[in-house]
Amino acid sequence: MSNRSRVDLRSDTFTVPDPGMRRAMAEAEVGDDVWGEDPTVRRLEEAVAELLDKEAAVLVPSGTMANLIAVAAQTRSGDELLVDRDAHIVVYEVAGSAVVARVQVQLLDATTGVPEADQVEAAIRESNIHHPVTRLLAMENTHNRRGGAAIGPQQMDAAAAAAHRHGLRVHCDGARLLNAAVALDLPAAELVSACDSVSLSLSKGLGAPVGSVLAGDGGCVAEARRWRKRLGGGMRQAGILAAGGLYALRHNVARLADDHQHAGLIAGIVGEAPGSEVMMPAVPTNIVMVRTTAPATAVVERAAEQGVLVTGMGPHLVRCMTYLGIDAEAARRGGEALLRALDSLAA
Ligand SMILES: Cc1ncc(COP(=O)(O)O)c(C=O)c1O
Incomplete structure (x- = not known):
């Protein structure tokens, strides 16, 4: 079975731009964004700043760079960053906070x-x-x-208030913030009203090919622009990318609810597997995280044989993700293939 005929639940970064998005990108009005002269980038930055109710925003190539420049712009070398041990910043960003921003992580x-x-x-x-x-x-x-948990404003605000009482700044890695907003049925701005900076990915469930936006107060974003340039993330006619982002914000936000429904379908099917446990956050979204008794490497391999691609996230942890392009039928087929894999490894 080729990878093309398998249901691919590895990551929502496997979305590809649809014809409408490609057209919008091809027709984008562009300029040199390092000079601040790309009108489409400016429109995207203004749209995200407005969406998140922040003063300003800056487009960067990736979520990793958005988080890194947020840390670098709001700390000094030798400062300390507080962050969950399972956060993307800690596990998957190649220690950028330590290497580039030179902060200690607690x-x-x-x-x-x-x-x-x-x-x-x-x-x-x-x-x-x-x-x-x-x-x-x-x-x-x-x-x-943490299983794609959508975090409500009370929890976000309480943690942020504690930090602010002691003069800390607060960043939100909101790569999938709009998934949270849709799942909680709240405006995204309400979730991050207490955050000084917020990163938002365009290239995951939203379906754009490239880009994240970092939003925050004017001073923070101005400093982040310096860091973007320093790290080589200043792009020229980036309006072509920004047009994909603008299209995504217009067309692909409400439909995130479908991804959540499809993930629920998978969770329901896989929950039947003997010995495995689906991580169930209070408010789930488009991620199904499964704790397995068999080693994750064996599950990933067996699942591929059964017709579904999933990702190993730890020795006994595998992940499925739903996204644009995975309809209910594909989700059901994928869930059933993973269930067969887990069943056969338990036998
Ligand atoms: C929560 C979270 N933050 C940040 C990122 C980094 O985004 P990128 O892959 O665009 O660097 C990811 C990527 O999957 C993510 O899941």
Whole structure:
């Protein structure tokens, strides 16, 4: 069986632009964005700033760069960053915070996806010649490794308020913030009203090929622009990419509800597997995280034989993701193939 005939549930980054998006990209009005002269990039940045109710925004090539420049722009070398141990920033961003921003990371255990206010308070170091300055709290919404949990505004606000009481800045890795907003049926801005900076990916469930946007107050975004240039992320006629992002914001947000429904379908099917456990956050989205008794590598291989591609996320953890292009029928077929794989490994 070729990968093309398998249901591909590895990641929502496998979305491809549809004809309408390609047309919008081909027809985009462009200029040199490093000079601030690309009208389509400007329109996208303004649209995201407005969507998230922030003063300004900047387009960057990836979610990883958005998070990195958010950390770099809001800390100084030797400061400390508080972040959940399972956050994307910690697990999948190649230690950029340490290597580039040169901050120390203090890991928190945010089992529901966001740290409790008292966890944040307890982690903040008092002023002392021996201590780093605890400068930034980073949260993730939705939380990838915590089963795609959508985090509500009360939890976000409580953690942010604790950080702000001690003078910290607060960043939200909102790569899938719009999944959270749709799942919670709330405006995205309400989820991040207490955050000083927010990154939003265009290239995941929203279906654009490239790009993330970092939004925040004017000073933070101005500093982030310097960091983007420093890291080589200043792009020229980037309006071609921004047009895909604008199209995605116009056409692909409400339909995220379908992805959530399809993920629920998969969770229901896979939940039948003996010995396996589907991680069920209070508000799930487009991620189905399964704790397996068999090694994840064996599950991934067996699942591929059965007709579905899934991702290993740890020794006994596999992930399925739904996205534009995975309809209910594909989700059902994928879920059933994974169930067969888990059943056969349990036998
Ligand atoms: C929660 C989260 N943040 C950030 C990123 C990084 O995005 P990118 O792959 O565009 O660098 C990802 C990627 O999957 C993610 O899941």
